[in-house]
Amino acid sequence: MADESRPTDPFAGFFDMQGEAMRELWGQFAPQGAPVAKDWGEIAGWTDTAQKMQAMWLEFMGEKARAAQAAPAMMDPTQFMLMSQGWAKAAQDGMAMQARLAEEGMKLWQGVLGGAMAGGESAPDLPRKDRRFSDPAWRSHPAFALLHQTYLMLAEYFVSAAQAIEGVDPEKKEQLTFATKVALEAMSPDNFLATNPVVLQRTIETRGANLVKGLQHLINDLRRGQLTHTDADAFRLGENIATTPGKVVHEGPLYQLIQYSPTTETVAETPLVIFPPWINRFYILDLTPKKSFIKWAVDQGLTVFVTSWKSADASMKDVVWDDYIRAEIEAIDVIRDRLGVKAVHTIGYCVAGTTLAAALAILARRKEADKVASATFFTAQVDFEKAGELKHFIDEGQLEMIGNLSKEGFLDGRYMAATFNMLRGRDLIWNYVVNNYLLGEDYPAFDLLHWNGDVTNLPAKWHGDYLRDLYRGNKLVVPDAMEADGTPIDLTRIETPIYIQAGREDHIAPAESVWRMTRHVRGDTTFVLAGSGHIAGVVNHPDAGKYQYWTGDSAAPSLEKFVEGATEHPGSWWPHWRKWLEARGGKQVSATGKRKPGGKGDKVIEDAPGRYVKTR
Structure with a gap:
């Protein structure tokens, strides 16, 4: 029986x-x-x-x-x-x-x-x-x-x-x-x-x-419910990844603001705030010390802040794009007040760069553009006409499926991870099926793959609106077709000095799509094309001696024309960006007082990397 x-x-x-x-x-x-x-x-x-x-x-x-x-x-x-x-x-x-x-x-x-x-x-x-x-x-x-x-x-x-x-x-x-x-x-x-x-x-x-x-x-x-790429026990936040010393100096419902401790006696007066994408954890920019953009920037004499976004849960079911735009503007104001400075340098990575562009347009409309001294964009899109393979996932049937997976008001980050893996299925899916399931090999200890699997949940309303209005509707480049926080968005009002970095082999934000930002803003624009893709093209420490980058005529009529006349340079583009930032002016000041977070009389919340990056 x-x-x-x-x-x-x-x-x-x-x-x-x-x-x-x-x-x-x-x-x-x-x-x-x-x-x-x-x-x-x-x-x-x-x-x-x-x-x-x-x-x-x-x-x-x-x-x-x-x-x-x-x-x-x-x-x-x-x-x-x-x-x-x-x-x-x-x-x-x-x-x-x-x-x-x-x-x-x-x-x-x-x-x-x-x-x-x-x-x-x-x-x-x-x-x-x-x-x-x-x-x-x-x-x-x-x-x-x-x-x-x-x-x-x-x-x-x-x-x-x-x-x-x-x-x-x-x-x-x-x-x-x-x-x-x-x-x-x-x-x-x-x-x-x-x-x-x-x-x-x-x-x-x-x-x-x-x-x-x-x-x-x-x-x-x-x-x-997720493909494993690396040894889950090999990395610990704050111990062997995300180790750059700093303090959480501000906290809101969407993000913690981390300020890093200076390593130089003097620093540039104008601080830098980095807005990483909330689709992933911020420590992609602070992996090991030999790869960390954040540590490198601190060592270059910059006062560096970064937003650590909260992974969405049911309490964030009503969060929309307006909330992230407000959060970026709020972080800029918090830093200005904290250090007593007129303006800050900004960096927006991927979707946080798209949001930064909207924030700059809103500040310009409100006649508050002088709060931002410069804006740098890492692989960020504002014109989604040529947005690449991710557009294959946004027809009405797929959007309905995503909506059905977000009944509690947020999308489980594992679904986004599966989508990104499918874009490079040979490398990120089937390679691991063979090695780990068939050959039975041990998982490697690889910090980048650990970060890739450390997923974050997304607010469902924001995610749905983003796919429909930007990826499908391409509304952001149409003046006043969108608004946020009660203010219409017109990118042509942006006159802030801008540095745009694109990855030549980027499959998430294709270089041609990133290039198009140069056509939608008024300000002084510098475009740089980096070797490799969406991650390795950004996270490329100069000491590694890897890849290359191209500089040229940022006013060229197309990316193709830019490439035709561009000059190739070996290695990382980071030093080129640092010289560009230095040319934007600003004096040196002593790295004392609140330039050293957590010092005498400075009330802080906790040590970096903070609680938000650890929530699942």
Whole structure:
């Protein structure tokens, strides 16, 4: 009689069959010299492996069943990721094979199998290269060589077919192409045990221990509803990341304001306030001391402040964009009052830069523009016409889905993390599926990946309005089409000196989109194009000696024309920005009094990095 207390699971018999199937497959296709299990009866460990995996899975399924009985079912972020990719299948179903594809396929078969039949020790010369298949095991046996080469050939065909469809709106064609790429990445043969010779070899060598370990990784990720990229115990806020000394000097419902302790005897009179995006934690700008922009800026003789935004909860269900604009203006005023200065330098990163542009326009309309001495924008967009791949996630159906996931007034940050991971699925999803689930490798200790997984929740009203009004409606660049805090927004009123940094390989805020800010403001504008993308293009300490940046004519009619006449410089753009800021004037003052937060008579709230960055 069946045990009714155990959950019904279609995987229940799966693990019992894996050892024999893998042994037979590996026996046929293993590279010469690879270890092969010849007699199942001789390897008692395989039975133990299968039983462990089955027990782990059934225990997890039991947890899920009990949780479903205790609370209403709700889609978790992993399901959201799969649903967001599911519509890609329709893109492939309508693609019929063409004569060109058949002909190329025949040539591929003849080339790979012909080379194998000809003999010789060297692997065949394959027409397509891809780092997913760089291990020699993919070339040492014709079956695996043919498998991955066929996949690469079909992938090229499906993408080109999507791009060649006629009579379709260009935006829809881009969505179709993106969806096709997402689906193809998911179907790559390296993502599956039975079609990945590297995983098969590891499985034989370890007698399946890699699969047991990988299954535990998978179950842990399913429990937390988020893909793990790094060792969760390797980093601790305030101990080995976010360690630049400072104090929380002001606190509101949306943010804490941190002031960092000076490291020079004198500092520039005009302080600097950084507005990082509230989609992520602020310490991307304060990772380790060797990477920290904040520490570097402090060491450059600047009095540095940063806003640490609160991760949204149900109490923030009515928060809208106006509240973040007011928060940035408030922080500027708090700093001016605290240090007794007329103006501050500002930095806005990503969405906080978009917000800073709106705040500058409002200050200009209110004739208070002199509160801001300069504004720097890290990969920030104001014109969303060319906003890139994120626009594939904002059709009405997807916005409705997001709304359904935000019933308590905030969007769980894991959904945003899943979306950003999908934009680079090969690197941020499938690479980890292979390494952590199939190969059973340990997670690396990588500070940037730790930050990437340290998600923040978003106020649902703000998020919905932002996607509709800016990404879809592109209203911010239309004078007075939007207002905040009772004041119409007109970017053409901004005359504040502006420094704009874009990443050449940025897939979140494409360089062309960031460039367009130069066309919508009046003030003196300096544009710099940095090597790499949305994060590495910004967080590039000069001591690392990495990447490059380009300077040129910021008044050029297009980014293309800027690039044509630009001058390339090796290394980080940070020193170039520091010279630009220094040229904006301002004298030096002693780093005493409230320039040293927490000194005698200075009331502060707590040590940096503060409580808000630690809330989940």
